Amino acid sequence: MTETIGKTKLTFTVNGRETEVLVDPSWTLLRVLRESLGLTGTKRGCEEGDCGLCTVIMEDRAVDSCLVMALQAQGKTVETIEGMGHEHALHPLQKAFIEEGAVQCGFCTPGMIMSSEALLRQNTHPTVEEIKVGLSGNLCRCTGYTKIFKAVAKGSESGGRL
Amino acid sequence: MNIDEFSCVGKSVPKVDALSKVLGTARYAEDIKMSNMLYGKVLRAGVPHAVIEELDVSSARAMGGVACVLTARDVPGINRYGIAFADHYALAEDKVRYAGDPVALVAAETEEIAAEAIKAIKVKYRLLPVVSDLHEALAEGADRVHDERENLILHSKTRKGNIQEGFRKADVIVEETYTTQTVDHVYMETESGVAHIDETGMLVIQSANQCPFRDRRQVAMVLGIRENQVRVIKAVTGGAFGGKDDVTVEVHLALLAMATKRPVRLVMSREESLVSQSKRHPIEIWSRWGATKEGKLCAMEGRVYGDSGPYIGLGAFVVKKCGIHLSGPYYIPNLKVDSYSVYTNNTFNSAMRGFGVTQAAVAHESQIDRLASKLGINPLRFRLINALDVGLTNATGQKCDESVGIKPTLEILRQVVLKDPELKNMWEDLD
Ligand code: FES
């Protein structure tokens, strides 16, 4: 039972599923998602809110999961890249990222897609400038961003007509 | 074969692994979790140059949840590796040579315990003078980074034609020194990996790397085992840009997995990555270029000093390449370039995109602009006059016999400028 000592029960909704997990109160949401729940699609790059690789959607807003303590998600709704789509039913953003060549090493991709999704929920027809602001918390070292912006526009309701 | 008959060449095809990457299912090294897995951590020196007077790991070893603590004494094979020259210590022996030098390794049941154990290791350093400036490092009687070797790693020479004669023809000469700074690759994925010993006794390392076979050779040497007892697998890698060319976590993972006979995961924090892993060389370039009043380059002389930090890695080749490429994509009939790669106690520098050529470009493009302005020739035209072309020889005397892209590229640029009235005004003399 040593496993449970000092741990607290976290109950929250992850990708539409009611989830219960014992967490160390010092752990971040990022760590619980990756290490306790095996949701490794959410990436880690800095653990201090700089890179945006760990972006998930909590209560409809994009958050850096490395800056959210796991217990702050108590009773909340969290969405990760694993909840976005699957092989035979891709989310429009996932499809657009592939088609536009917006994926290279792919390490920033889950965070990019989650930030884009949060943006599109608030703004269905973003301009390029609005996309840039929406993704300003996400770094990519491979693509140079242009193709990512194109993919987000394509994945929006406007279908890429900017 | 007609281009239409190819399925991929000349066509836009979806990247093979894009699907797993947009789904979040691609498995990077850090995503691998094995049962009974330990967490590794490295104690870094934190001081740039010092003698290790005492290294006491006893309290760290005695901590509950610590599976092993390793120092240089626990290395079973040769405590050194390197792609071309084995000068890189797997674990520091008598001294540390830069702030990122590894001093001890820990494997523990949790990341928290591993971090606590690292803190419990006691090291007493006697600080040594820091070799930081390239010219001081090369001076007579300089303090040495490696006691048994001088600080000059490699002096390479590029020679072509006769520079005395070349400069005699020059109507203008421009001489200048350029310095570039250290640059980190900042691949989004930090250095990471998992090692285990499989059911056949094979040591298996899955890591973010660029050259699994080179890593395997180096790991086998440090462990004192045969190469065919090691398997290095390149996991899906989150960017590398040259920074994962050298060994990063592989040797340490191998030592920990061998010592504990359990799977071990080692993931660097961003801070550890910045402090300890290879970077782009800061390079100092002195150069002197001559051209005739018609705008023809006639001679160039240069000296290139590259800071390799305390280990060579691929450094000697990077600096040599910087020298070879100092003339850029231009034809210069007479040139003389000397390049020096140097040991210092600064951060470790090795491969990064461009491999020395990026630094050379800072110098040659600036020299070209200065000459053009001195001569009153449009800088684009000046480049067109001197660009390499089929039939000409480059700095090492190699004759370009097909497909030289620089002229057509500049030509396209010229067309763009001509079409834009504003640019055209700014850049007269281009028709
Ligand atoms: S890991 Fe959270 S912002 Fe970088």
Ligand code: FES
């Ligand atoms: S695709 Fe590599 S960091 Fe964005």
